[in-house]
Amino acid sequence: MATFEKRTRIEASAARIFAFHEREGALLRLTPPWSHQRVIEPAKSLAVGSRAVVEVKIGPVKQTIIAEHTAYEPGRMFRDVQVSGPFAKWEHTHLMEPDGDAAAFLVDHIEYELPLGILGRMFGGWFARRNLERLFEYRHRVTKEACEGHGDRLLA
Numbered sequence: 001m002a003t004f005e006k007r008t009r010i011e012a013s014a015a016r017i018f019a020f021h022e023r024e025g026a027l028l029r030l031t032p033p034w035s036h037q038r039v040i041e042p043a044k045s046l047a048v049g050s051r052a053v054v055e056v057k058i059g060p061v062k063q064t065i066i067a068e069h070t071a072y073e074p075g076r077m078f079r080d081v082q083v084s085g086p087f088a089k090w091e092h093t094h095l096m097e098p099d100g101d102a103a104a105f106l107v108d109h110i111e112y113e114l115p116l117g118i119l120g121r122m123f124g125g126w127f128a129r130r131n132l133e134r135l136f137e138y139r140h141r142v143t144k145e146a147c148e149g150h151g152d153r154l155l156a
Contacts, residue, residue, distance in 0.1 A: 001089065004110045004129065006136035012147035014096035014104035015075045020147050021094065022046055027054075029146075032138040043069060046078040058086060067092075088113040106143055108136050 010017055020026060027042045036057035043050040050069045055062055065085035072078045075096070082090035095107040110132065 001111055001113050002129075004108075004112070004132045004136075006108045006133075006140055008106050008140040008144060009099060009103060010106055010144045010147050011103050012149075013102060014098045017096045017104055017106055017143065017147050018075045020143060021078070027052060030139045030142055032135065035135065040064070043067075043080075045069075047072050051083070052080070056086065086115065088115045106140060108139070 022045070025042070028039050031037050031039060038055045039052070040055055041051075041053040043052040046069055048069055048071065052065075052067050054065045054067070056065060057063075063086045066083040067080040067085075067090075068083050069078055069080050071093075077093060077095045079091065079093045081092070089112055091111045093107075093109045095105075095109065097105040097107055099105055
């Protein structure tokens with residue numbers, strides 16, 4: 001199983017960062033314009049049992065990802081797992097870790113397995129890793145700008 005983690009310090013409280021993720025349209029704002037993803041149905045909330053449906057295009061193939069929230073601690077964390085989609089396994093924990101009163105770390109921790117076992121790892125491992133790095137670099141930048149006040153329009 002592979003692990004990916006992105007950690008960014010943001011000059012905003014954990015509660016503010018969490019609130020950004022809870023706002024309607026957050027998933028759409030966090031989807032890079034260059035990605036081959038289309039949000040078909042955003043989750044209605046971050047609470048346990050909520051589901052999001054996203055279409056992704058990998059090469060010429062379109063696949064639908066259904067992700068379900070399985071853990072939720074208001075102001076602190078939420079977790080989603082892939083119910084169906086291109087990964088053999090996908091568990092994504094979103095954590096807001098306080099760093100004093102006015103700052104926090106945004107941590108995205110993902111445990112995943114590619115399909116096709118060792119063949120998937122050999123031929124797709126680098127591709128998956130590169131795409132995760134680009135995606136979460138974008139998501140953390142958007143979140144940081146919005147929560148630090150440089151992009152308050154994103155909070156509206």
